Amino acid sequence: MNQLLSWGIKRRKLVVGAMVFSLGVSMYYPVKSSYAEETTSVEKNVELGNVQPAEVTEVPSATQVPVTPEETTAPNTLVIKKKKCSYPKKIYKGQAFTVKGTIKSNHKLKSVEASIVSSEGKEECGVTKKAQSMKFDLSKVDEKMKFSELDAGKYTYEVQVTDTYGNHRTAIKKKFTVKESKWMWPVAGGTLGDGFRCKCSAHGGRHYGVDIKGVSKGTKIRAIRQAEVVYAQYHSGTSKSSFGNLVILYHGNGIYSYYAHCHSMKVKVGDKVEQGDVIATVGATGRTFGTHLHLELRKGPEFNGKYNNYKLLDKYRYKQFNPLKKNYLKYVR
Numbered sequence: 656m657n658q659l660l661s662w663g664i665k666r667r668k669l670v671v672g673a674m675v676f677s678l679g680v681s682m683y684y685p686v687k688s689s690y691a692e693e694t695t696s697v698e699k700n701v702e703l704g705n706v707q708p709a710e711v712t713e714v715p716s717a718t719q720v721p722v723t724p725e726e727t728t729a730p731n732t733l734v735i736k737k738k739k740c741s742y743p744k745k746i747y748k749g750q751a752f753t754v755k756g757t758i759k760s761n762h763k764l765k766s767v768e769a770s771i772v773s774s775e776g777k778e779e780c781g782v783t784k785k786a787q788s789m790k791f792d793l794s795k796v797d798e799k800m801k802f803s804e805l806d807a808g809k810y811t812y813e814v815q816v817t818d819t820y821g822n823h824r825t826a827i828k829k830k831f832t833v834k835e836s837k838w839m840w841p842v843a844g845g846t847l848g849d850g851f852r853c854k855c856s857a858h859g860g861r862h863y864g865v866d867i868k869g870v871s872k873g874t875k876i877r878a879i880r881q882a883e884v885v886y887a888q889y890h891s892g893t894s895k896s897s898f899g900n901l902v903i904l905y906h907g908n909g910i911y912s913y914y915a916h917c918h919s920m921k922v923k924v925g926d927k928v929e930q931g932d933v934i935a936t937v938g939a940t941g942r943t944f945g946t947h948l949h950l951e952l953r954k955g956p957e958f959n960g961k962y963n964n965y966k967l968l969d970k971y972r973y974k975q976f977n978p979l980k981k982n983y984l985k986y987v988r
Contacts, residue, residue: 733822734761740793742812743831746802749839749877749931753846754797758826759790762818767826769796774809791816803843807835838879838983839930841914842937842948845870863975864913864951865984872946874937876914877930879984882906884926884934886963890915890941898949899941902934903967905958911973913951916943924962952978 740756758767770781782799784791793814800812814827846869886903898915902922905911918938928934939946955973967973978984 732761733816733818733820733824735759735816735824735826737826740827742827742829743802744829745832745834747834747836747840748805748807749803749836749843751840751843751845752800752802754793754800756793757790758793758814758816760816760818760824761789762820762822763787763789764791764816765819766817767791767796768815768817769793769800770813770815771800771802771805772811772813774811779805779810786816801843802833803840805833807833809833838978839877840984841876841879841950842867842870842874845874845948863970864915864949865978866947866949868945868947870937870946870948872918872936872938875933876902876917876935876937876948878904878928878932878934879912880904880906880930882912882928883958884922884924884928885911885958886967887920887922887924888963890968897941898968899943900935900938901941904928904934909954909957911953911955911967913949913953915949915951916941916947950978950984951975952983 736759738757738759740758741752741754743752746752754769758764764786766783767786768781768783771779773779780799780801782796784795796814809830809832812827812829812831813825815823816826817823845867847865847867882904884902885905886901888901890898890901898913900915900917900920902914902917902920903911904914914935916938917935917940920935922928922932922934937946937948943949953970953973953975955967
């Protein structure tokens, strides 16, 4: 009984499998046959010229975009800071000015350009210095800044910096005026040394003039105003008070100017000189502690026509006065 039941179930499975197989075959062959007939029909129509073959669109290959190297230029973020920088506001014709201070930046600097430009836009002097650091000492351009050679007028002192990325910045841009003065400064450059009646150990309050130092031997000394040369020779004096090579000019109205410790004298007594004429050169002759110009202004009697008269050295008869206090000489630093 069980065997008959098992055989019946197997027979039923075989019948169902045969039916599924038959159905699959009948579905496959008609589709395949239809596709083959359609393909053959299209090929025949193309051959007969009834149908144009479909255009084949080529798929463009991906174009290779060139790789751009990374930009080497930093953003334009150059920042400049100034520390104790000096610039003139008002100076007098023939007067020098000392440039000093430090420029600092957030980028490494490549160059620093300093210049003086007139109100008409003409560059009176300029200098460019290399800089391979993030800071620059302005004293490096001071020597080229010829403030003492400027005529009266209005000017601009300007400092431009460039970093290693090519960025530019104006670090300093200041306007200043050069004014006319009746009495000009006697040398180009230099700094004010011992002043009138200075209390230093060397003079102890007995210094009756002003010293101009920081100038080299042979620097030209110019007449501070139109005058006549009344003294031009070596002043021996005493071992403690020799003026060395000394030139004295008489400017009229009892005013005399004294130029001491000169290296050489370029005029002789009786010469008439104009303001700015070269009368001597800076030196260290006589009683001195180094190369400098000792300048005095004195008030005394009118010149009596006696050249190289020793009485011209009499400080009681020809009394010294402070030229800076009396505004005969204009010195600004």
